[in-house]
């Protein structure tokens with residue numbers, strides 16, 4: 809039963825995030841935030857575009873929220889997602905010898 813609840817939670821989170829992303833793109837990015845987002849719909853020769861600031865902003869908000877709730881952060885989340893991503897994800901420590 810617990811597995812079904814977990815599957816439901818994951819599916820609910822995925823569907824909710826997709827709906828929220830659609831809403832934000834349609835009504836915020838193509839609305840009041842168009843001045844930044846329009847660079848994403850225009851051809852440019854630059855590697856970066858103004859739209860990239862959204863990713864940096866969302867990452868900053870996510871990191872802040874994780875930091876703000878760091879005392880309640882589950883050891884499983886920390887040990888299985890954050891530490892491996894810092895070390896193995898960037899291949900600083902766990903990179904296999906070739």
Ligand SMILES: [Zn+2]
Pocket residue numbers: 833837838845848849
């Ligand atoms: Zn768009």
